Amino acid sequence: MAFLDLRGLTKRFGGTIAVDGLDLSVDRGEFVALLGPSGCGKTTSLHMVAGFVEPDAGTVRIDGRDMAPVPPNRRNIGVVFQSYALFPHMTVAENIGFGMEMRRVPAAERAVRIGEALSLVRLDGYAGRYPRQLSGGQQQRVALARALVIRPDLLLLDEPLSNLDAKLREEMRVEIRLIQRQVNITTILVTHDQAEALVMSDRVAVMDRGRIVQIDRPVQAYDCPANAFVSNFLGRANLIRAAVVNRGQGRLCLRAGTSEFEIDGSTEADEVTVSIRPERIGFVETGGIAARVKVSLFMGDQWLYRLDSDLGGLTVCAPNAGGARIADGAPVRLAWPADAARVLNG
Amino acid sequence: MAERKTTPYLLSAPALLVYSAFLAAPLIAVTILSFNTFTMATGIQPGFSLANYAEVLTDDYFHRIFLRTFGLALLVAAIAALIGTPEAYILHRMAPAWRSAFLLVILGPLLVSVLVRTLGWAVLLGRNGLINSALIGIGAIERPIEFMYTMTGVVVALVHVLVPFHVLAVWASLRRLDPAVEAAGLSLGASQATVLRRIVVPQIMPGILSGSLIVFTLAASAFATPSIIGGRRLKVVAMTAYDEFLNSQNWPMGAAIAAVLLAATLVIVLGYNRWVERRYAQAFQ
Ligand SMILES: Nc1ncnc2c1ncn2[C@@H]1O[C@H](COP(=O)(O)OP(=O)(O)OP(=O)(O)O)[C@@H](O)[C@H]1O
Ligand SMILES: [Mg+2]
Numbered sequence: 098m099a100f101l102d103l104r105g106l107t108k109r110f111g112g113t114i115a116v117d118g119l120d121l122s123v124d125r126g127e128f129v130a131l132l133g134p135s136g137c138g139k140t141t142s143l144h145m146v147a148g149f150v151e152p153d154a155g156t157v158r159i160d161g162r163d164m165a166p167v168p169p170n171r172r173n174i175g176v177v178f179q180s181y182a183l184f185p186h187m188t189v190a191e192n193i194g195f196g197m198e199m200r201r202v203p204a205a206e207r208a209v210r211i212g213e214a215l216s217l218v219r220l221d222g223y224a225g226r227y228p229r230q231l232s233g234g235q236q237q238r239v240a241l242a243r244a245l246v247i248r249p250d251l252l253l254l255d256e257p258l259s260n261l262d263a264k265l266r267e268e269m270r271v272e273i274r275l276i277q278r279q280v281n282i283t284t285i286l287v288t289h290d291q292a293e294a295l296v297m298s299d300r301v302a303v304m305d306r307g308r309i310v311q312i313d314r315p316v317q318a319y320d321c322p323a324n325a326f327v328s329n330f331l332g333r334a335n336l337i338r339a340a341v342v343n344r345g346q347g348r349l350c351l352r353a354g355t356s357e358f359e360i361d362g363s364t365e366a367d368e369v370t371v372s373i374r375p376e377r378i379g380f381v382e383t384g385g386i387a388a389r390v391k392v393s394l395f396m397g398d399q400w401l402y403r404l405d406s407d408l409g410g411l412t413v414c415a416p417n418a419g420g421a422r423i424a425d426g427a428p429v430r431l432a433w434p435a436d437a438a439r440v441l442n443g
Numbered sequence: 444m445a446e447r448k449t450t451p452y453l454l455s456a457p458a459l460l461v462y463s464a465f466l467a468a469p470l471i472a473v474t475i476l477s478f479n480t481f482t483m484a485t486g487i488q489p490g491f492s493l494a495n496y497a498e499v500l501t502d503d504y505f506h507r508i509f510l511r512t513f514g515l516a517l518l519v520a521a522i523a524a525l526i527g528t529p530e531a532y533i534l535h536r537m538a539p540a541w542r543s544a545f546l547l548v549i550l551g552p553l554l555v556s557v558l559v560r561t562l563g564w565a566v567l568l569g570r571n572g573l574i575n576s577a578l579i580g581i582g583a584i585e586r587p588i589e590f591m592y593t594m595t596g597v598v599v600a601l602v603h604v605l606v607p608f609h610v611l612a613v614w615a616s617l618r619r620l621d622p623a624v625e626a627a628g629l630s631l632g633a634s635q636a637t638v639l640r641r642i643v644v645p646q647i648m649p650g651i652l653s654g655s656l657i658v659f660t661l662a663a664s665a666f667a668t669p670s671i672i673g674g675r676r677l678k679v680v681a682m683t684a685y686d687e688f689l690n691s692q693n694w695p696m697g698a699a700i701a702a703v704l705l706a707a708t709l710v711i712v713l714g715y716n717r718w719v720e721r722r723y724a725q726a727f728q
Contacts, residue, residue: 169626176626180621180623184624184628185624195631199631199637243627
């Protein structure tokens with residue numbers, strides 16, 4: 098049985114339903130990212146797991162044990178809050194030592210572990226500072242150290258990297274992932290940054306309006322989005338509405354506008370929505386679909402082209418391989434491999 | 444540029460004028476008055492004499508009154524803190540709808556004149572008042588307890604009159620508290636009581652201390668409640684000054700008493716503020 102098991106978790110605030118029958122199983126040592134737009138109920142879900150918010154319905158089980166009667170201070174869960182929630186009247190060392198103090202860890206051992214935790218988050222020498230004397234990113238790392246140092250059974254991270262600069266964020270992603278592997282701690286990471294979710298997690302759970310709409314390994318979730326919401330939220334996607342002209346042998350022939358194209362897949366419907374990742378579309382000399390460049394955006398490692406075509410507006414990513422960019426307004430032809438397109442359900 | 448610098452002063456000038464007219468002017472008048480002399484025969488004599496101050500500062504009679512006043516103020520502030528702080532915390536933890544209702548209940552009494560509330564207490568605390576009748580009725584006591592004209596009665600009534608100020612001060616600092624901070628304490632293994640003691644109280648300490656300060660100064664200068672509940676026997680400084688002005692007609696003496704009360708209160712307030720700031724400068728700014 099899964100280490101953490103959430104069944105039908107539901108929470109209402111007045112008229113609005115924040116979490117709507119959430120099911121989630123996380124194995125021991127697994128790293129799951131809870132990904133979704135702002136206000137979809139990520140924090141509320143996390144708070145129900147930690148015991149700060151009482152669910153209106155549903156159960157939280159940890160290691161097979163129903164958590165309903167267990168108060169938050171007996172759950173041994175490490176939490177990094179979205180607002181860090183450091184104790185402003187305590188120094189960094191006192192903040193990190195607080196959980197161990199509550200567990201009656203002897204002062205000498207406490208001091209050693211505080212030192213270890215500080216170097217883990219690269220804040221050696223900051224032990225005597227007060228939170229208000231730290232930058233947002235430093236506070237976030239103290240919060241992480243404070244949660245890790247108690248050696249919790251479960252680690253809940255609520256957007257722990259949102260206030261770091263891009264470079265430090267990328268480093269900390271790897272860092273947290275390595276720490277998590279090293280101590281093999283079951284972790285749920287809440288984020289609305291899809292790159293963060295894909296990089297860090299074993300599995301990504303995509304949330305929309307209080308429900309999990311897809312849970313999969315990152316590659317799976319990215320390549321085979323379950324619906325339009327997931328395909329749009331996880332990376333960029335071209336969503337194309339098309340009529341089915343012909344079907345058979347796991348292949349579909351589709352028509353959109355005056356263009357026809359073939360993709361892998363099957364469906365019963367006469368009209369489908371397909372999703373094609375912008376990086377899977379290439380420019381070709383002949384054949385393919387006619388399009389016209391509307392605007393091109395330079396992203397450093399790649400070019401992002403927005404085009405008009407028979408299929409509607411399209412987005413194409415091309416690696417910056419040193420060649421000249423295609424001029425705005427230029428006519429081009431586009432093509433993609435048959436396995437690049439996904440038929441979306443619903 | 445020069446003009447820019449004076450603009451703030453010019454803008455605040457009207458308020459400053461009103462302020463000085465209504466606060467500074469009477470204060471100066473009282474101070475000047477306190478240096479005059481008075482005899483029954485001649486009335487108030489202008490001049491510069493420290494005789495009034497000498498009397499206030501050396502006479503045992505005044506010592507007792509000042510000691511009683513500040514003792515009373517200290518006790519009232521302490522009790523108001525003990526009642527008001529939990530009251531504010533409970534208010535803070537209530538659901539929003541209940542909170543606004545109870546806030547009104549707590550602050551409502553401030554809309555009623557101190558005199559009316561104090562007279563209410565006089566009715567309740569009297570020999571045949573509601574409290575004594577009830578206690579005798581349930582057989583808890585045989586003879587009525589003396590509340591009127593006792594320190595107990597004055598303290599009870601003053602605490603009731605002043606506790607809303609403490610609640611307001613503490614509540615203001617509770618509202619700045621991040622609710623996640625309490626949750627963080629819980630998740631780290633602290634019990635609810637430990638969270639309160641180690642995490643909530645230290646953070647609202649400035650609120651508790653400033654609330655106590657407000658209650659202390661208001662209690663030290665209270666007039667209506669001590670004079671109605673405490674009566675002649677338990678004179679406080681404000682009553683003494685009043686008596687000098689209106690009964691003895693000795694305005695200079697009344698002015699000197701008032702000036703000493705003001706000075707003593709100022710010294711206490713400023714000293715206390717300095718202490719609080721030093722104590723909490725590290726964590727709060
Ligand atoms: N205490 C509360 N009272 C009322 N409504 C709330 C409360 N907490 C959350 N909500 C509502 O519940 C919904 C989910 O909130 P939640 O904080 O879980 O979102 P989130 O996914 O964490 O968003 P974000 O990415 O912005 O942090 C929101 O619509 C929010 O307005
Ligand atoms: Mg959130």
